[in-house]
Amino acid sequence: MRLLIAGGGTGGHLFPALAVAQALTVEDPRAEVLFVGTRNGIEARIIPGTGFPIRYITARGMRGTGILNKLRGALELPFGIFQSLKLIREFRPDFVLGVGGYASGPTLAAAALMRIPTGIQEQNSIMGTTNRILTAFVDTIFTSWEDTRPEPPAKKTVMTGNPIRLNLMDCPQPDRDPDCMHLLIFGGSRGAQSINAAITGNLDSLVPIAHRIRIIHQTGLGAAETVEEAYSRAGIKAEVREFIDEMGPAYNWADLVICRSGASSLAEMTAMGKPAIVIPYPYAIGDHQTKNAKVLEARGAVRVVPDARLQNGALMKEIRSVLDRPDRLKIMAENSRKAGRPDAARTIALQILKAERSGT
Numbered sequence: 001m002r003l004l005i006a007g008g009g010t011g012g013h014l015f016p017a018l019a020v021a022q023a024l025t026v027e028d029p030r031a032e033v034l035f036v037g038t039r040n041g042i043e044a045r046i047i048p049g050t051g052f053p054i055r056y057i058t059a060r061g062m063r064g065t066g067i068l069n070k071l072r073g074a075l076e077l078p079f080g081i082f083q084s085l086k087l088i089r090e091f092r093p094d095f096v097l098g099v100g101g102y103a104s105g106p107t108l109a110a111a112a113l114m115r116i117p118t119g120i121q122e123q124n125s126i127m128g129t130t131n132r133i134l135t136a137f138v139d140t141i142f143t144s145w146e147d148t149r150p151e152p153p154a155k156k157t158v159m160t161g162n163p164i165r166l167n168l169m170d171c172p173q174p175d176r177d178p179d180c181m182h183l184l185i186f187g188g189s190r191g192a193q194s195i196n197a198a199i200t201g202n203l204d205s206l207v208p209i210a211h212r213i214r215i216i217h218q219t220g221l222g223a224a225e226t227v228e229e230a231y232s233r234a235g236i237k238a239e240v241r242e243f244i245d246e247m248g249p250a251y252n253w254a255d256l257v258i259c260r261s262g263a264s265s266l267a268e269m270t271a272m273g274k275p276a277i278v279i280p281y282p283y284a285i286g287d288h289q290t291k292n293a294k295v296l297e298a299r300g301a302v303r304v305v306p307d308a309r310l311q312n313g314a315l316m317k318e319i320r321s322v323l324d325r326p327d328r329l330k331i332m333a334e335n336s337r338k339a340g341r342p343d344a345a346r347t348i349a350l351q352i353l354k355a356e357r358s359g360t
Contacts, residue, residue, distance in 0.1 A: 001028050001356050004091055006036040006084075006107035007099035007130075008043035012123055012264050016345070017099040019163035020121065020352075021052055023345035026166075027353060034091050036084070037103045057083040059102035080106030081113075088114055094356045097121060097348075098138070100128045112137045117355050121348065122148060123162050123263035124288040125295055140355065142348050144263060144341075145295055160348050161341025162267035169271065169342055171248030177214055181323055184254035184274075186218035186244065192260060195279055196223050198310035199258075200230035205316040209323065210236045216253065218244045248272075256322060256329065258315070261293035261304075270301060270340035275332030277318050282307045301336035 003024055008014040014037075021033040035054040037043035047054040059080045084107040088096070096111035098104035098120040111118045119140035120131045126149055127135070135141055141152045144162035176182060187195045196219055206213065215238035219227045224242045231238035244250050247268060251257070257276040259265050262284075269276050278296075280289035296302045303322065305315050322329055341347075 001031040001095070001353060002091060002093045003031060003033045003352060004036060004088065004093035004096045004107070004111075005033060005099060006096065007101035007104035008035075008037040009041040009101035009103075011042055011046075012262050013099045013101045014041075014043050014046060015165060015264050016121060016123055016163040016267075017097070018046070018050060018052075019165055019345040020097065020348050021050075022166040023163070023349040024352065027346070027349050034087075034093070036087060036107050037101070041101060041103070055087055057087070057103055057106060059106055077106060081110050084110035085114070088116065095119065095352050097352065098131070098134060099123075100131050102130075105130045105134065108134050108138060119352070119355070121160075121163070122152075123267075125149065125291045126286045126288040127152070128285070128288075140351065142351070144267065144344070145292075147295065149291075158347075158351055160351075161344035162263050163345035163348060164264070164268050164271050164342065165247075166345065167246075168248045168251070168268055171246065171252055174249045174253040176253060180212050180214045182253050182255045183213060183215045183258060183319070184250050184256070185215060185258040186265075187220060187260055192220065192279070192281075193223070194307055194310050195258070195260075195315075196220075196227055198279075198315045200227055201311070202313050202316040203230060203234040203236060205313065205320060206236055207234055209320075210234065213237075213323070215239070216241070216244070216250055218242070256319070258319065261289040261296075261302075263288075263292055266292055266296060266302075267341070267344070270296070270336045271342040273333055273337030273340060275322070275329055275336050276302045277305060277315065277322065278302050279305050279307050279310065279315065296336075296339060299335050299339050301332055301339050303332075 005017045024031050035047050039056050057080045096118045098108040118138040120134050120138050121142040122131045125145040135152045141157045142160045217240050224240050228240040251272040257274045261278040261280045278293045280293050293304045297304050
């Protein structure tokens with residue numbers, strides 16, 4: 001099996017793609033995987049350290065940009081398709097998977113022209129622009145949500161869930177204080193300034209229960225010292241980091257997660273069966289983080305606090321409400337586990353191998 005994976009740009013696109021690549025090599029140790037991306041995307045920094053090869057094409061986003069950038073993007077599109085055709089002829093993939101992001105469109109278009117089996121993987125409940133266009137051309141659509149919108153063609157859609165990192169579930173049980181509740185707070189790989197400010201500006205709400213809580217807080221670059229000082233002044237025990245390299249142990253340690261509602265974070269959290277209070281990023285394209293969060297809120301797995309309400313203490317009120325009701329926390333955890341799909345990457349890998357064997 002030779003798999004070409006196209007796309008990236010953000011961790012939300014790239015990490016599920018990497019999970020599929022890892023799962024495929026487990027199912028077929030002889031499989032070869034090639035990533036295709038752009039030099040400006042996160043894939044250019046991450047993939048070279050994974051052992052998978054990567055090639056680059058010319059592509060840029062056109063949605064929500066100025067007229068000049070749209071014009072440049074339109075002019076570069078044929079060049080990106082030409083580069084993709086050349087790559088495909090050289091690598092000779094059995095299947096081409098697009099995961100969203102700038103490189104996905106030209107590469108999938110080239111694969112369709114060459115009649116190579118194709119698929120896309122959509123992470124969010126609201127399809128991204130590139131994937132929305134590609135639904136008409138690809139052979140298989142892998143979705144992460146049962147109610148993905150706009151609704152893709154049923155005959156070629158497989159609801160798999162969003163792939164998570166292979167080592168996330170395979171982590172040792174960390175040391176825990178059995179008499180305390182453990183809170184994991186993060187805002188994505190870059191942190192979230194508004195979440196940091198909402199926590200540190202309202203720590204007086206947690207002071208009465210400081211003796212029975214422990215916190216791990218990922219702040220993002222440059223914010224750890226300020227956040228750590230705030231916890232220290234409040235007398236609250238907290239481990240503050242700029243970045244958490246291994247999320248598996250951190251999830252395992254936590255009783256309650258406070259985070260954004262990106263697709264990867266929600267997939268990881270539910271795979272681990274963790275209840276959460278989520279704060280959707282308000283500037284996400286199509287407001288997809290809010291829509292992701294509402295799906296899990298309807299299932300009783302998360303509580304949603306809008307970013308606009310952070311400064312009036314709404315986040316701290318929600319944290320106290322959940323922590324003061326252990327029965328609610330337990331129910332949320334059960335609902336989270338029911339919503340999780342920890343085998344999503346393997347499911348997609350098996351579907352790709354099945355497509356290769358059937359020749360479709």
